[in-house]
Amino acid sequence: xxxxxxxxxxxxxxxxxxxxxxxxxxxxxxxxxxxxxxxxxxxxxxxxxxxxxxxxxxxxxxxxxxxxxxxxxxxxxxxxxxxxxxxxxxxxxxxxxxxxxxxxxxxxxxxxxxxxxxxxxxxxxxxxxxxxxxxxxxxxxxxxxxxxxxxxxxxxxxxxxxxxxxxxxxxxxxxxxxxxxxxxxxxxxxxxxxxxxxxxxxxxxxxxxxxxxxxxxxxxxxxxxxxxxxxxxxxxxxxxxxxxxxxxxxxxxxxxxxxxxxxxxxxxxxxxxxxxxxxxxxxxxxxxxxxxxxxxxxxxxxxxxxxxxxxxxxxxxxxxxxxxxxxxxxxxxxxxxxxxxxxxxxxxxxxxxxxxxxxxxxxxxxxxxxxxxxxxxxxxxxxxxxxxxxxxxxxxxxxxxxxxxxxxxxxxxxxxxxxxxxxxxxxxxxxxxxxxxxxxxxxxxxxxxx
Amino acid sequence: xxxxxxxxxxxxxxxxxxxxxxxxxxxxxxxxxxxxxxxxxxxxxxxxxxxxxxxxxxxxxxxxxxxxxxxxxxxxxxxxxxxxxxxxxxxxxxxxxxxxxxxxxxxxxxxxxxxxxxxxxxxxxxxxxxxxxxxxxxxxxxxxxxxxxxxxxxxxxxxxxxxxxxxxxxxxxxxxxxxxxxxxxxxxxxxxxxxxxxxxxxxxxxxxxxxxxxxxxxxxxxxxxxxxxxxxxxxxxxxxxxxxxxxxxxxxxxxxxxxxxxxxxxxxxxxxxxxxxxxxxxxxxxxxxxxxxxxxxxxxxxxxxxxxxxxxxxxxxxxxxxxxxxxxxxxxxxxxxxxxxxxxxxxxxxxxxxxxxxxxxxxxxxxxxxxxxxxxxxxxxxxxxxxxxxxxxxxxxxxxxxxxxxxxxxxxxxxxxxxxxxxxxxxxxxxxxxxxxxxxxxxxxxxxxx
Numbered sequence: 001x002x003x004x005x006x007x008x009x010x011x012x013x014x015x016x017x018x019x020x021x022x023x024x025x026x027x028x029x030x031x032x033x034x035x036x037x038x039x040x041x042x043x044x045x046x047x048x049x050x051x052x053x054x055x056x057x058x059x060x061x062x063x064x065x066x067x068x069x070x071x072x073x074x075x076x077x078x079x080x081x082x083x084x085x086x087x088x089x090x091x092x093x094x095x096x097x098x099x100x101x102x103x104x105x106x107x108x109x110x111x112x113x114x115x116x117x118x119x120x121x122x123x124x125x126x127x128x129x130x131x132x133x134x135x136x137x138x139x140x141x142x143x144x145x146x147x148x149x150x151x152x153x154x155x156x157x158x159x160x161x162x163x164x165x166x167x168x169x170x171x172x173x174x175x176x177x178x179x180x181x182x183x184x185x186x187x188x189x190x191x192x193x194x195x196x197x198x199x200x201x202x203x204x205x206x207x208x209x210x211x212x213x214x215x216x217x218x219x220x221x222x223x224x225x226x227x228x229x230x231x232x233x234x235x236x237x238x239x240x241x242x243x244x245x246x247x248x249x250x251x252x253x254x255x256x257x258x259x260x261x262x263x264x265x266x267x268x269x270x271x272x273x274x275x276x277x278x279x280x281x282x283x284x285x286x287x288x289x290x291x292x293x294x295x296x297x298x299x300x301x302x303x304x305x306x307x308x309x310x311x312x313x314x315x316x317x318x319x320x321x322x323x324x325x326x327x328x329x330x331x332x333x334x335x336x337x338x339x340x341x342x343x344x345x346x347x348x349x350x351x352x353x354x355x356x357x358x359x360x361x362x363x364x365x366x367x368x369x370x371x372x373x374x375x376x377x378x379x380x381x382x383x384x385x386x387x388x389x390x391x392x393x394x395x396x397x398x399x400x401x402x403x404x405x406x407x408x409x410x411x412x413x414x415x416x417x418x419x420x421x422x423x424x425x426x427x428x429x430x431x432x433x434x435x436x437x438x439x440x441x442x443x444x445x446x447x448x449x450x
Numbered sequence: 451x452x453x454x455x456x457x458x459x460x461x462x463x464x465x466x467x468x469x470x471x472x473x474x475x476x477x478x479x480x481x482x483x484x485x486x487x488x489x490x491x492x493x494x495x496x497x498x499x500x501x502x503x504x505x506x507x508x509x510x511x512x513x514x515x516x517x518x519x520x521x522x523x524x525x526x527x528x529x530x531x532x533x534x535x536x537x538x539x540x541x542x543x544x545x546x547x548x549x550x551x552x553x554x555x556x557x558x559x560x561x562x563x564x565x566x567x568x569x570x571x572x573x574x575x576x577x578x579x580x581x582x583x584x585x586x587x588x589x590x591x592x593x594x595x596x597x598x599x600x601x602x603x604x605x606x607x608x609x610x611x612x613x614x615x616x617x618x619x620x621x622x623x624x625x626x627x628x629x630x631x632x633x634x635x636x637x638x639x640x641x642x643x644x645x646x647x648x649x650x651x652x653x654x655x656x657x658x659x660x661x662x663x664x665x666x667x668x669x670x671x672x673x674x675x676x677x678x679x680x681x682x683x684x685x686x687x688x689x690x691x692x693x694x695x696x697x698x699x700x701x702x703x704x705x706x707x708x709x710x711x712x713x714x715x716x717x718x719x720x721x722x723x724x725x726x727x728x729x730x731x732x733x734x735x736x737x738x739x740x741x742x743x744x745x746x747x748x749x750x751x752x753x754x755x756x757x758x759x760x761x762x763x764x765x766x767x768x769x770x771x772x773x774x775x776x777x778x779x780x781x782x783x784x785x786x787x788x789x790x791x792x793x794x795x796x797x798x799x800x801x802x803x804x805x806x807x808x809x810x811x812x813x814x815x816x817x818x819x820x821x822x823x824x825x826x827x828x829x830x831x832x833x834x835x836x837x838x839x840x841x842x843x844x845x846x847x848x849x850x851x852x853x854x855x856x857x858x859x860x861x862x863x864x865x866x867x868x869x870x871x872x873x874x875x876x877x878x879x880x881x882x883x884x885x886x887x888x889x890x891x892x893x894x895x896x897x898x899x900x
Contacts, residue, residue: 027659044868047692069643069868075645154533193519193525195525416496418586423875433891437887440886
């Protein structure tokens with residue numbers, strides 16, 4: 001039997017990375033030629049390209065287009081190992097991680113890059129009846145559900161249960177905006193598939209608590225985004241708060257009720273709960289506070305990067321939970337570990353703003369460059385598509401996404417749009433049997449109608 | 451709201467087809483220009499290319515590569531409608547189908563092409579612990595499970611639970627042979643992914659009750675198949691019968707026990723149980739007996755085609771349950787309905803044997819041409835690949851499979867090999883909540899180990 005740690009004669013420092021997202025992946029890149037052993041742990045055996053998850057949910061892309069096998073990413077690097085597992089708790093005093101399996105993993109240096117989970121803000125019924133959109137099974141589940149709504153409406157000669165074709169999205173950030181744009185485009189394709197359904201009766205309601213969509217974007221881009229969405233028949237409602245969700249309806253604070261079979265929850269995220277096992281004093285959004293070098297106060301051998309990190313910029317503001325921050329922090333954390341091993345002083349992390357971009361759908365996107373230059377419309381959209389293909393990990397993924405987008409763009413069609421009779425069994429709260437059983441029950445009730 | 455039946459002024463005969471497999475699809479092709487209204491019902495919203503299902507289970511292809519959206523297939527034909535639904539019973543006296551949803555569908559002519567389901571032969575524990583391979587969710591579930599076995603072995607430094615890397619396949623027909631060949635090839639790829647696992651310790655046991663693999667093939671091809679599989683380290687055991695299956699082991703009639711975490715059941719199929727709601731007097735394999743024109747005795751307006759049909763050739767032998775028979779029968783049944791509408795006498799079905807082919811893996815396949823000419827080895831394999839791409843439905847499917855096969859062949863690699871944390875919720879016995887709950891429990895226990 002082969003040995004896990006290679007055949008070095010004297011032990012090398014062991015760096016453990018929790019999470020194979022953008023932060024974790026970029027940390028490994030900085031360590032793959034270093035004289036350390038790296039173990040990267042993720043609860044999935046793949047890296048997923050989160051920014052395009054909404055395209056899986058709307059049948060634009062297939063799951064494997066935006067996911068890349070984790071072992072494939074690391075197998076050429078003798079000093080990097082991968083482990084499939086879910087971290088339950090961090091015992092930083094003992095330099096030890098506890099996994100759900102009962103196993104423990106020890107480290108010399110730790111990079112916490114376990115990302116964020118959906119934040120339901122304790123609103124009644126959201127977790128029970130809403131669809132989150134953080135993981136690949138979530139996206140497949142939502143795709144199945146959306147397509148089933150059209151099947152039901154078709155069977156009922158265009159009616160179906162009340163709100164069958166009302167899709168409510170909560171959250172006017174990039175995920176909510178992109179999801180809304182992709183959904184209304186899907187309706188046009190559905191019109192060709194479902195002759196009995198008048199898909200002009202299908203509608204998307206986008207709810208945002210704040211006065212604007214895409215709050216971090218400049219005024220002109222926010223207005224453009226809203227105008228485009230409304231022109232495409234999205235019912236955009238800002239300054240609107242959800243009071244509670246029941247089976248078949250969203251109840252607003254205003255007293256209004258929107259009948260819907262589909263509530264998509266894109267309203268917010270919170271740091272991975274394992275942060276709480278390390279510190280009781282978390283930053284806003286349950287993020288783990290950091291020292292300037294990204295290490296955790298009190299634990300100079302533990303670094304945190306990406307959506308889990310509550311790092312403040314020079315103005316004292318928390319950095320946004322976006323891919324670019326995760327990418328830069330992951331690499332920075334890894335470099336600081338190498339500096340520490342060499343007994344060099346660590347360096348403070350400074351975020352290099354590369355701008356931001358979001359797509360609203362076909363031929364429409366918004367881009368803000370660093371320095372404030374703005375772009376919108378077709379060229380912004382083209383740039384968005386180019387950057388997203390370029391940023392994907394792996395040649396096959398790029399090729400697959402490229403082919404799918406070309407296909408979808410010119411045929412005004414979507415790919416296979418399969419309804420797979422499957423249910424997610426893991427979630428942000430891993431191994432919650434009761435919650436999963438409830439989901440199974442609901443999905444089987446949907447099947448019964450068929 | 452649009453109308454379902456088009457805008458013809460006088461009603462046209464309504465042909466209902468149950469099943470969008472090979473038989474159902476070929477029936478619609480014969481009817482799409484005819485003066486009839488066609489409703490095709492399937493419990494999935496896609497046509498699946500069953501012969502390549504084993505490649506999904508072994509990470510060679512992705513689900514949507516071998517599945518094509520049903521509505522997409524029919525949307526250009528104004529007289530063909532699709533309905534997602536599961537037929538529960540046939541009331542042929544009333545010309546009515548009952549669906550699981552409680553709805554009823556009436557017909558003037560009916561083509562039963564609902565295929566076959568896994569036959570567990572009432573052997574203890576097979577349905578509970580075995581993996582069937584008839585549906586797309588089955589294939590995804592099996593893929594997840596196979597990959598999880600390697601993850602477990604990796605964590606346990608190459609050991610894992612007893613039989614973790616022993617994959618037992620029951621059934622030496624084409625599915626069992628192809629699955630065995632694909633699995634041993636997967637081991638080579640796994641060796642690159644799992645450094646802690648000595649994949650030469652992984653093994654495939656192929657059990658067949660009969661004295662030979664591929665019983666319907668000529669002697670020389672059967673021998674070749676066995677030789678190639680054994681050279682590739684498949685443990686082929688003919689004249690071997692399974693007594694029962696328990697958690698973690700297969701018990702043979704001989705008294706021997708094989709420890710395994712993975713029992714793949716490819717030992718047989720039986721006609722779709724809806725046949726039993728129509729006739730108590732079924733042919734072997736629970737297939738619905740037919741008159742020479744494929745109609746059901748006593749019901750001249752009901753035809754049966756494909757794996758459900760118990761049609762006998764001139765020698766009185768039942769035709770094999772293979773794609774070619776289904777394709778030809780589907781078209782024949784449709785043509786007979788058109789003849790009957792025109793008050794023409796119906797014609798007897800005669801199967802035109804186009805030969806048979808099965809692949810054993812890379813560069814190895816067997817082909818028997820009609821008339822008895824035989825081919826084996828590389829050219830047979832090349833021909834097999836060509837025919838399978840050609841026979842796929844739709845350009846995107848052909849392109850995707852072609853790219854994947856080129857990729858897999860030259861890189862000695864497989865595609866994404868994702869472990870999706872999802873469980874099938876429907877099965878051959880639709881809506882069996884207890885069975886699904888048991889599966890959820892088992893899969894979650896597997897997850898707990900992670």
